[in-house]
Amino acid sequence: MTQPNILFILTDQHRKDTLTAYGDIPCFTPNIDQLAEESTVFEQAYASCPICTPARASIQTGLYPMHHGMITNSYNYGNMVQELPDTPELLSRRLTEYGYQAGFTGKWHLGSGADNVRKDAYIQKFMGGIEFPEYQLQNDAKPTTRGYVGDDFLGHGFGGHYYPQFQNALKEQGKDFKIENIIKDFYQQHQAGVVTTGADSTIEHYLVDRTMTVIDDFQKEDKPWYFQLNFWGPHEPYFVPEEYLALYDDVELQPWENFREIASDKPRIHDVKRGDFTSWQEIEPVVKHYLAGITHIDAQIGRLITYLKANDLYDNTIIIFSADHGESLGIHGGLCDKAIFMYEETNSIPLFLKAANQTNSQQVSQFINTCDIYSTILDYAGVEKTLRDRDGQSFRPLAENQAVDWPETVVTECSGIGSILFSQRMIRKGDWKYVFNCGDIDELYDLASDPYELDNKVDQATYSEVLLDMRHALREWMVEHNDNLIFEYDALRMKKAGRAND
Numbered sequence: 001m002t003q004p005n006i007l008f009i010l011t012d013q014h015r016k017d018t019l020t021a022y023g024d025i026p027c028f029t030p031n032i033d034q035l036a037e038e039s040t041v042f043e044q045a046y047a048s049c050p051i052c053t054p055a056r057a058s059i060q061t062g063l064y065p066m067h068h069g070m071i072t073n074s075y076n077y078g079n080m081v082q083e084l085p086d087t088p089e090l091l092s093r094r095l096t097e098y099g100y101q102a103g104f105t106g107k108w109h110l111g112s113g114a115d116n117v118r119k120d121a122y123i124q125k126f127m128g129g130i131e132f133p134e135y136q137l138q139n140d141a142k143p144t145t146r147g148y149v150g151d152d153f154l155g156h157g158f159g160g161h162y163y164p165q166f167q168n169a170l171k172e173q174g175k176d177f178k179i180e181n182i183i184k185d186f187y188q189q190h191q192a193g194v195v196t197t198g199a200d201s202t203i204e205h206y207l208v209d210r211t212m213t214v215i216d217d218f219q220k221e222d223k224p225w226y227f228q229l230n231f232w233g234p235h236e237p238y239f240v241p242e243e244y245l246a247l248y249d250d251v252e253l254q255p256w257e258n259f260r261e262i263a264s265d266k267p268r269i270h271d272v273k274r275g276d277f278t279s280w281q282e283i284e285p286v287v288k289h290y291l292a293g294i295t296h297i298d299a300q301i302g303r304l305i306t307y308l309k310a311n312d313l314y315d316n317t318i319i320i321f322s323a324d325h326g327e328s329l330g331i332h333g334g335l336c337d338k339a340i341f342m343y344e345e346t347n348s349i350p351l352f353l354k355a356a357n358q359t360n361s362q363q364v365s366q367f368i369n370t371c372d373i374y375s376t377i378l379d380y381a382g383v384e385k386t387l388r389d390r391d392g393q394s395f396r397p398l399a400e401n402q403a404v405d406w407p408e409t410v411v412t413e414c415s416g417i418g419s420i421l422f423s424q425r426m427i428r429k430g431d432w433k434y435v436f437n438c439g440d441i442d443e444l445y446d447l448a449s450d451p452y453e454l455d456n457k458v459d460q461a462t463y464s465e466v467l468l469d470m471r472h473a474l475r476e477w478m479v480e481h482n483d484n485l486i487f488e489y490d491a492l493r494m495k496k497a498g499r500a501n502d
Contacts, residue, residue: 003099003224003382004356005317007308008373010059010228011297012052012107013235013338014323016350018294026251027291031302035321037361038354040399045351046410046428047325048370048391050338051417052109052156052235055324055370057084060091060110060146062374062390064413066483071415072339073156074112075123075132078421083111083134083141089390091374092147095226098381103214104148106207106230111141112155120155148228150214159239160203160232169206177201179239183285190336192238192289199241199296204231208300212307219311226381229304231297234327238289244299245292253287255280258343258452261333265456267341267440269422273328275336283330290329318380319354322373332453339417342426342435342443343453347412353399364398367410367428391481411477423485427474434458434470438488444470 017023021036022043048058053073054065061084065071069081087093092102114135117123133139142152153163160166161177170177175197182193195202211229218225259280277283301321308314326346328335338346351368353376371392378388379396388394397404409429416422423438431448444458444467457463471493478486 004380005224005313006100006226006320006377006380007317008226008228008320008322008377009301009304010106010230011234011294011321011323011350012230012232013325013327014294014350015327015329015345016323016348017345018291019350021352022350025291026253028247028295029298031298031305032321035301035305035319035354036352038359039319039321039352040355040358040362040364042351042353042364042366042368042395042398044365044410044428045322045349045368046347046370046412046426047323047349049413049415050325050342050346051414052107052324053079054413056107056109058370058391059324059373060084061087061089062091062371062378062388062392064371064391064411064481064483065415066413066485067391070110071413072417074109075117075120075127076417077127077419078416082117082132083113083139084146085139086141086146089387090146091377092143094378094383094387095381096147098378098383099223100381101218101221101223101225102148103211103218103225103227104143104150104230105210105214105228106151106153107157107160107232108143108153108230109156110146111139113140113142114138115140116154149217150227151210157232159235159237160207161239163203166203166206169209170201175201190236190238192236192286193240194245195239195241199243199299202241202296204233204297204300205303207231208304211304215313219313224381226377231300233297234290234293238286238293240289240292240296244296245289247295248288248292251288253280253284253291256329256331256452258331258454259333261454263333263454263456265441265459266332267437267443269420269437269440270332270335270341272420273337273340274334275330277330277334280330287329290327316356318356319352320373320377321350321352323349324370325349339414340420340422340424342412342414342424344447344451347426353395355399362399362401364395366395366398366406367408368395369410369412409473409477411474411481413483423488425474425478425483425485425489427470427477429470429473432466432470434467434474436471436474436489436493438485438492442493 018027057070179193375394379394412426414424433445435443
């Protein structure tokens with residue numbers, strides 16, 4: 001079989017229920033909807049970790065964060081590895097080993113570079129005395145030092161609007177870029193605003209231009225290509241073109257089903273992420289900016305698909321669409337951002353796969369995790385199983401309706417964010433969801449009867465057997481995946497319950 005071209009489109013902090021394939025939030029995404037109509041839609045895909053750096057490193061390594069070492073965002077307290085190490089197992093290295101041209105543009109967040117870290121005002125103010133090993137090793141992890149052709153946008157990027165590459169491109173094209181009417185989203189420093197210089201002046205438009213340019217270059221070679229397009233949006237700051245925000249002027253958004261929550265049986269650590277607002281009317285304008293950002297990204301994806309079709313590439317290119325993790329936007333009594341809590345809005349991710357020449361839609365209900373994406377890409381590239389399956393496995397057989405032995409559980413891990421170290425594991429099995437919160441109350445939800453996770457059943461005697469089963473299932477997963485948290489988990493949860501045999 002001829003090796004196919006592979007395009008991977010990744011959004012950031014994207015609630016999957018904003019897409020017609022998964023939910024009914026009034027968000028306008030005609031191009032993504034059409035892609036879903038020609039794809040395998042994975043209904044139950046989960047992030048390896050609901051934080052940018054760990055999830056993105058899982059895509060590049062096929063490993064859970066506990067194994068690749070980037071367990072929270074780069075240069076945050078508690079992170080073990082700050083710059084993505086260069087190994088033969090990296091996605092890009094495996095692809096190029098098997099004859100692929102590998103390209104990358106957009107958000108990276110897997111390294112900042114020693115010189116950039118030294119100049120970073122925040123790091124110098126709060127962490128300036130720390131001599132990171134990366135300083136001495138000059139271990140600058142960026143796409144072009146990790147096997148990719150394309151663009152190096154180092155660090156977090158804060159939306160990507162201020163990188164020199166983008167600013168210089170605007171100047172060359174005689175374009176201005178202006179953000180006005182900035183408002184706060186009532187949580188820390190997050191912002192929303194309006195781009196008044198048009199969609200073609202945005203970073204999203206630029207990234208699609210860059211994608212087309214690199215693919216044009218790849219087409220000159222008689223070799224297959226892999227390209228990863230990484231949008232910064234809809235992650236905050238929610239700076240969106242006014243023409244897309246205007247689409248929501250007359251849309252009356254309803255509060256989330258779990259917007260209001262008065263519960264004493266939820267982890268207190270959640271309070272760290274509660275925004276300073278009390279009504280839906282306060283946050284609704286910010287939500288509209290978020291939805292408009294998704295609509296803008298959808299339009300840019302439409303431009304890219306038009307390009308692929310015009311160049312006879314669409315039918316023969318495998319297209320994967322997903323996100324690193326989700327977003328909260330005021331759920332459960334005002335929770336903002338992600339991490340610390342393990343709700344579906346932040347842990348569950350969109351995932352489509354359009355195979356070459358696929359025209360029909362189908363749904364797959366098996367549990368998928370981020371590490372499986374790595375294995376699947378390499379499977380389509382022709383990499384043998386022993387080299388592609390690490391902490392995950394290829395879901396290609398599921399997309400092709402083949403019989404395959406598939407796990408009945410999926411796990412999301414988290415070790416904290418910012419300056420908070422907090423160990424968590426979330427496991428799904430059937431309709432049940434269990435969250436181990438180290439040092440806090442655990443959570444148990446029946447998603448069949450309680451899809452918005454309002455009723456924590458962890459201390460309800462009626463569900464004691466279910467709780468025990470879920471705790472044993474998590475322990476079995478920990479044993480199978482060499483999870484070092486198992487020792488603390490045993491001490492805190494399994495000592496009285498009786499441990500499963502190792």
